[in-house]
Amino acid sequence: MSTYGQFCPVAKAMEVLDERWTLLVVRELLYGSTRFNELRRGVPRMSPALLSKRLRSLERAGVVERREAGGRTSYTLTESGRELSGVVEALGSWGVRWIGTLGRADLDPHLLMWDIRRKIPLAAWPRGRTVLAFCFPDVEPRQGRWWMCVTGTGVDVCDDDPGFEVTATVRADLRVLTEIWRGDLSWERALATGLVRVDGPTEVRRGLPRWLGQSEAALVPRP
Amino acid sequence: MSTYGQFCPVAKAMEVLDERWTLLVVRELLYGSTRFNELRRGVPRMSPALLSKRLRSLERAGVVERREAGGRTSYTLTESGRELSGVVEALGSWGVRWIGTLGRADLDPHLLMWDIRRKIPLAAWPRGRTVLAFCFPDVEPRQGRWWMCVTGTGVDVCDDDPGFEVTATVRADLRVLTEIWRGDLSWERALATGLVRVDGPTEVRRGLPRWLGQSEAALVPRP
DNA sequence: CTGTATCCATGGCGATACTG
């Protein structure tokens, strides 16, 4: 842990939080991930060794509680950790307002699909099974096709064809769907201009914006 | 600048802000410092080379505007930078609530005197010159005595005797005065228990808490 | 006053492989 030699609360907070990846791990924990490998999915570019190290640091700092039960390990936020939501929200609001442009390397279909999955409003979907196929023409084939299977009980994301009949196919550049998700671009505009194409029944095209929604960042007013 | 390969606004914000010292420099700018050496006083353990580098990074990120006028350079926050107040405040509130214990190395008389100086409510002080002497018995002599000269026009902090008649002397361990300043300890308690001694007229002892005040961190409710 | 220049050691962190 770095030290600043200052009594200022901002400095003391940053001693715990300023290391690379740390607040992204906290973000994942705030989103509800508790397992090591579940956390890994949220920070795929972080090596497991480093994730392990950060979790220990956060535990020492009283932010994370590590528990072993039935041979399984879980990580949860302490009260101190849960209160970091204020910091994370402030960072997110600032980031979406002032870091407008995404580089090509910021785009990640896997992260996007998991983010969307996390906020699927099950209640808004039809009963029975609905399968949405996603196609990102600008992405290499291996990462360019995804399937999202929504049933009454849950959501599955696959990167290869699960075999079920596809209800509709969503076709858009990865950047476009990412910008919609972040709220940089609206569903209506994207559909109207053809930046997104939906092949399937009309009611699906109509319902899509409500079914898939947007990240909470979309609620932040832009400068 | 680090990269995370994520479109998440928190990650994009941290790419700009997670490097060591960065948010402390922003904090100084939010407090109103604009000159290079003025900024240095707020982050004395940071090397000038590094400060220079950080200021450039922040300029590239659109957070800081650098201006040269009349051979003098000044740094001010852009609108984007000013909006980081939300982040800094969230960090400060969290820090003062959850990082309760200060190590010996976190205490710094120079920083403390300058912090106090920054918030002196001139209007509350008597007309004419008032000189407060501070004595930190637990600190090595060179850093253990300070003088604060308050006149109608401003405040001066000195680490050697300016020669004026001393109105009153405040005597406390550096840790004690720091804790009072942060709001971990109240003036009343500290005076009542003798953790702080004020040698001087009664009205000074009475007025001190209002004259010196506390940092804004003191307003944050504790867990 | 406002920085640059230079040097150097440390260790952070990425990559990869492997284990109970």
Add this chain to the structure above:
DNA sequence: CAGTATCGCCATGGATACAG
């Protein structure tokens, strides 16, 4: 599933001196 182990680079940043 939940991590360790190992390796090696290179960038970070601390220290100091110096300059326009």
